[in-house]
Amino acid sequence: MTDQSVVARRREQRRERQAAAAIQSITQPINRLPVYELVDEAALHQIHNASLTILEEIGIDFYDEEALAILAAHGAVVKESTVFLDRKLIERSVRSAPAQFTQLARTPERSVQIGGNHVTFAPVYGPPYVYDLARGRREATLTDFENFVKLTYLSPYLHHSGGTVVEPTDLPTHTRHLDMLYSHLRYSDKPFMGSVTSGPNAQDSVRMAELVFGAETIRQQPALLSLINISSPRRLDDRMLAALKVYAKARQAMIITPFILSGAMAPAAVGGTLAQLNAEALAGISLAQMIEPGTPVVYGAFQTNVDLQSGAPVFGSPESQIALIVSAQLARMHGLPFRSGGMFTSSKIADAQGAYESVQVMLPAILARVNFVLHAAGWLEGGLTAGYEKFVLDCELLGMYHKFLQGLDLSSEGLAMESIRSVPPGGHHLGTDHTLRNFRTAFYRASLFDYNSAEQWQAEGSQDAQQRAHTYYQKLLQEYVPPPLDPAVDRALREFMAQRKSAIQPEF
């Protein structure tokens, strides 16, 4: 490095530190609201007993020899790839999972608590397409991936950088997990997720986390939280099991999530769906605990239903709302952190349908005391598309939930009797001492929502919410400055990637 480039680099580093400090300090919300429970304990046990019947009598398939051997060694009955787990084995295994844990972020203040009454919001995960109003729907690229990491970093209402925010389809399949992990580490300092596309890719994720956090550190507290989906009905596939084994052995956290569309992957009934979901989640969680007792796990519930006329998934349905609330109760009964919710919709754009459906999912999740929300911003088209406009609009709702979760203040400032006494009948509170004192914090303000008169709105071009969001996310990306990253760590990550990229053979 020349002297000049050192000076330039130092200047850049100073700019990065200043920009990071300027970003609104991120405080993960504590849920101070009473939990909403939809069924009583007897009903919960009825569902759980149905799950135990599934686990004991009907069985779950595991497509991995080592997993089958581990399950058998712990006392499960294994017939070919089908595993029968009795209630005592399930109870014993699940008991070793922690009720709450910390996931580390490379900037320590950004580490998140997962479980209890803590809430973590993470962006959309998995879409191969992106949408924006100017360019329409198109295949996602690494630039889109970086953009969503940056937008997530910039939102004070997202506490987690997520994982495959979009599929960077312009990169080779066999090495793109490395580029994705690097993007999370380079363009954000929020916690992130590991790759689950294969055992070696999971291993690469662990290695990169070790380079940043240190191998010993992440065995004490996880630096990765990864998404293990169960292929409902009653099936854990080889890829997911390979990743699960790597993460459990490394004591890295996992969200074990049955992915269920009722009517297709489960019965066309909410009760049966819950019984199956609970059985599947407990089967996956038990295996993780058998491999490494105490590995942090999250009880996941991705549940909605199909439209029985077309077979297409439907989001925000009343049936899925009920399933979500009751699955939270089941997770709580097991003493496990709970993942569900998301700004789900079938809509292809950020229109009324997209918004109605999204709140129909998110608000029940909040009231059911969700701990981790993946897809909390940007989801469109049943998860096939990440929408730029939808992303920033969803974040407005997340801001509202931060305020909502604080509950009701009945201190003397909250009751404001002095202000009530000071205003005559028919008068107004706009200028009272109390209002002036509370001006900035009294009410959440959604900057993307229009509160103007119709005349003013027309004068400004009659823009709908999607159009305003389009302008806004572009401004955010223009103003983005990355958080500082230790150059030695950066170098180590780049070297590791280069080495792995030359070593990994593409699958044909």
Added chain:
Amino acid sequence: MTDQSVVARRREQRRERQAAAAIQSITQPINRLPVYELVDEAALHQIHNASLTILEEIGIDFYDEEALAILAAHGAVVKESTVFLDRKLIERSVRSAPAQFTQLARTPERSVQIGGNHVTFAPVYGPPYVYDLARGRREATLTDFENFVKLTYLSPYLHHSGGTVVEPTDLPTHTRHLDMLYSHLRYSDKPFMGSVTSGPNAQDSVRMAELVFGAETIRQQPALLSLINISSPRRLDDRMLAALKVYAKARQAMIITPFILSGAMAPAAVGGTLAQLNAEALAGISLAQMIEPGTPVVYGAFQTNVDLQSGAPVFGSPESQIALIVSAQLARMHGLPFRSGGMFTSSKIADAQGAYESVQVMLPAILARVNFVLHAAGWLEGGLTAGYEKFVLDCELLGMYHKFLQGLDLSSEGLAMESIRSVPPGGHHLGTDHTLRNFRTAFYRASLFDYNSAEQWQAEGSQDAQQRAHTYYQKLLQEYVPPPLDPAVDRALREFMAQRKSAIQPEF
């Protein structure tokens, strides 16, 4: 009438009866969900005690001499127009109001239960403007009024025809209440609301109800439910009091609603807003009970906040969600039916903002066990505009709530263990006996929401939800057939209107 016109009229009547029978039978939903409560009893009493301080020490203004005399005669302290009500007087007065009542509809099956765990949805109320995608925003006319009455009649998810669904601005102000009442009676057979624009207009409403239902009948069970707003802070104006007196004397039901924007008409704090709202509602309810003990009343809560930067109202805010849930708790504590909620938004069109905000209000209302929801469909622009597209889109959500309110079925059909057993790992439930049996009722289907693939959606013109709604409401209006109305009753209503129109002098 000629023989020919008699035949034609009979044919028309037969067609009306058939169309009415064809309309999906309307069953008011029973809320089978546990109620969501946000604060405990101690907190409720703290708020109520603050309300009692307002009522006893700070006072409420009543701008009507007769009302002041009635209040004084019952033991209130009256100083000029300010009234001080002590806690015993409040308790005694409120106690005489029924916890639940029936509002009659002219087709008896369409009468509604108001209170308990019954839910009634009614359309938007009051907008002077209408919006549709083709013609934009414009002043509402009688045709618009009739259109919204017709659309309400056609929705199986609206149980009530409402009141001033829009202001028919093309009619003279001093007699338009007659045309509005007639429209509700002619184009719908659902229950409706009376006029509150003056004492004589309220009296006309009672007279028209008597012509349809009979004077004795409506003294036993109300045929009118009318909206008495309190002009917060702490003020009941002369028009509202004139209407309140007429309806109380006639034992017609009323919703007594403080209309509060926190930060303007109440403190910039939820606690203080609730204390004031509760005091104001109880003051109005007490007066109604003093005039005629047992008159059915609904405890109303129209509460949201202003944007403190612009003074404009904000809907769906986290602060208003908390106020809504706790005001429901207060109503329940008083043993009164509760009105709140609505598909509220500041948006000028049925875009994402409109939908996000609407669900942010409606879902908490449902979970807080609301009994009557005015503005359950069609609200735009802070209530200044009734939107045609918004109306039919909102109705989709109301359909979802009908299903949601049923709760979780854990019968053997609900648990569907037979279906779970019959499907192998990785298989699907689309063709199981259980799915075939439950095909039609398993999941609510929103016909205006698009569940197609992106390719199919593009092939169909890439329409957003608002565009689909535009086509749909027009189709509904084209297919509309009025419910049958006894020609003698129709004649009596028309004669009454003609007589009143010649008698009423316009106000200058």
